[in-house]
Structure formats: C-alpha cells, structure tokens
Amino acid sequence: ATHSHRIPDFVKLAEALGCVGLRCEREEDVADVINAARAINDRPVVIDFIVGADAQVWPMVAAGTSNDEIQAARGIRPLFDDESEGHA
Numbered sequence: 262a263t264h265s266h267r268i269p270d271f272v273k274l275a276e277a278l279g280c281v282g283l284r285c286e287r288e289e290d291v292a293d294v295i296n297a298a299r300a301i302n303d304r305p306v307v308i309d310f311i312v313g314a315d316a317q318v319w320p321m322v323a324a325g326t327s328n329d330e331i332q333a334a335r336g337i338r339p340l341f342d343d344e345s346e347g348h349a
Contacts, residue, residue, distance in 0.1 A: 275307035286311040 272282030281301050285294040285308060298306040312318060320333045 271307055271309040275305075280305040280307050282307050282309065284309045284311065 272284050275282030281298070281304055283294050283298055283306060285291055291310075294308060298308055317334075320331050322328055322331050
C-alpha cells in the first residue's frame with residue numbers, strides 16, 4: 262500500500278491537531294525534511310518517514326510491550342541516564 266492508503270495519515274492527523282505534518286518518502290530527502298522541521302519554532306512538528314515494510318527501524322517498542330522495553334537493535338536495550346547512575 263502506498264502512503265495515500267495508510268491509516269492514519271499522520272500528516273493530516275498532525276495538521277488536524279494544530280501541528281505541522283511533514284512526510285519523507287526518499288532517503289535522499291531525510292536531511293531536508295529534518296531541516297524543515299527544525300526551522301519551525303511556533304508549533305510541534307510530526308514527521309512521517311515512509312520506509313519499506315521489512316525495514317528494521319530502531320529504536321523501537323515491540324507490539325504488546327511497554328515503553329520501558331525499548332530496543333535499540335535486536336536484543337539490545339539502551340541505557341538511560343537514570344539507569345547509568347544505578348537507579349534502574
């Protein structure tokens with residue numbers, strides 16, 4: 262399915278909530294889209310990055326798990342500042 266058939270359309274959803282919605286469909290446009298987002302200072306920005314269905318996008322939170330179980334790559338979980346100080 263192309264992005265026009267995706268539900269939800271994150272760009273339209275962002276705009277409906279008063280944010281700026283941007284979409285990046287090509288790897289070569291990533292820097293330009295991020296720079297455009299960083300130039301917006303008056304409202305939140307949501308960027309919808311279109312990637313292949315089999316793309317390994319990290320960090321991630323697997324379906325059915327809590328945000329405390331974020332993974333940076335398969336089997337690897339990042340250390341957060343409070344954990345590195347022995348507060349895990």
